Amino acid sequence: MVRNFKIMLGKWKACLFLIFIATPFATQAQNSAENEKAAEKEASDEIVVDGARIRPEKQLPRILDSNEGQLARFEGPFCPHVSGLPEQYKATILRTIKESAIELGLDSPANCEPNALIIFTTDAEEYMQQLRKKRTSWFNSLTPRKRRLLTQKPRSFYSWHSTALNLPNGEPVRDSASVLRQASNIPESEITSLGNPTSDGGRIETPAITAIESAFIVMDLRKTNNMSLAQLSDFALLHLIVDFNDKHQSSYPENSLLNLFSGLDPLLLPKRMSEFDRLTAFGLYRIRKNTQDAWTQSRRVARYVREQINGPETENDQADKSNQDNEAETDGPVAISFDDEG
Template sequence: MVNILRNIAFATALAAAGLAAPAAADGIMDEPLPRFEDRLCPGIIGLDREYAELMVTRLRENADALGLRLASEEACEANVVIAFVEDSREYLAEMMDQRGYLFNDMTPFQRRQLLESADASGVWHQVAARTRDGIRVGRRENLAQVPTAGMWQAHSRIYRPVRHDITYALVLLDRDEARGLTLRQLADYATLRALATEFPADAGEAEASMLTLFEHAEKPAELTAFDRAWLERLYAGLPNIPASTRMQGVEVAEGD
């Protein structure tokens, strides 16, 4: 199995590239939603090896079912890390305090929003802007020098010249809140939160979703039909499709 399940030095991996805030659909600035394009390598921190291996197996099964590419289990550097910690919010706050440079591309508001959203779990994505062909678009260092990249591209309202790749996902799970949940539930929740940064408005409200795992007494046993439909929609087709197009009507197959 993956040889990094217990002691992953993910701080180095986080520092290796710049952090970009998740893209959001906003009228004219309708950017593509972030998603993984690199091969996935899941790893677990803070769990006994036997259970960690079972979780990794489930994570890989979920990714494979979506048609995502997987790195070799024997030799890969984790880019999807699930860490069991005492307090997710406190952990993120310490990261911001001790490794503030990792959050340079986030506004103060986005940092506060990230901390406020962390409760029984916390999720942080490292996102990089790349051209349609996968060429890295450097990150902005100031207001005067804007990153640019050249390529052949016909004008289109259907596709965007730049895509947003998730290069690293960290899912923090509070140990106390995780007690009593099955490994399948935890792995499926982590799958959903790691692979997507945005969700349709009715996720967890009108539609049953793993997003409610730590909120409702009636907890889904695994990824719901809606969760799978959304992930399939997110990872279908080209990565540079505008968010508004991607978000349109996620259909759940009848009988699911």
């Protein structure tokens, strides 16, 4: 009996040894299979835009900043004004910005009161410090945190928006308690029922829109070496009409014109806004009623970007994909002289 017990004990130890040896290999095989599946899913989520691989559903919710829980945009006329440059440069940049804005679906009439300021200066940091003292109303709609993040460190450019909460009919929301009371005067067809992605069912949301009332961008001329007027125009336009989250600049596609002041050689970046840049801006402004929450809005923009690259276009979704070559004067790097600065 002792002999049989020893034989059984030996077999038991051998089994334990085999299990001990086999378990890591089984775990590794399982992990490898899971990693392969994850890699396949990630690859399937990627699309190629201008030669760069991007995942719009992941990147856009990061780089599009929310205001009052929404993605703000111009709901009325877009009226740019350029200052700090010689007259011939100002005219070229202004024309380029207005033409591009109209192509992206904004209303930019010939003569209207400026609500989008493009400011060039030889010392952007000092200019911002003075601006905060002399034009405090320009920063009123920023939260204390956003105001602090905007000016807490030197930058090559500064951009921000003044926003307001409006009802779909354009009437401003006077205070949060009066929203539903004001909404009672709006036709039922204009009141949108929104689904909350974090809840099981839908719920009625306040039919309010976060609108950009005015937009500002201040650019440091000392940092514009090798940049063309066309690049500066498109860069300014993108930041004026879309609120990008500077905290996630690493999520910008490498060939996006949003990288213009990132330290990359401007000569290696596109001459005009990239396909990703254009589709992102157009995707936001093509939404008829911008009453949804930021999460839903960014997903809709991401879906539009993907459909325009991968899927067949519908009649309603077609957009002009050609980045028109404007006058040659906007295409090459410009050395700006300050002798005749306006």
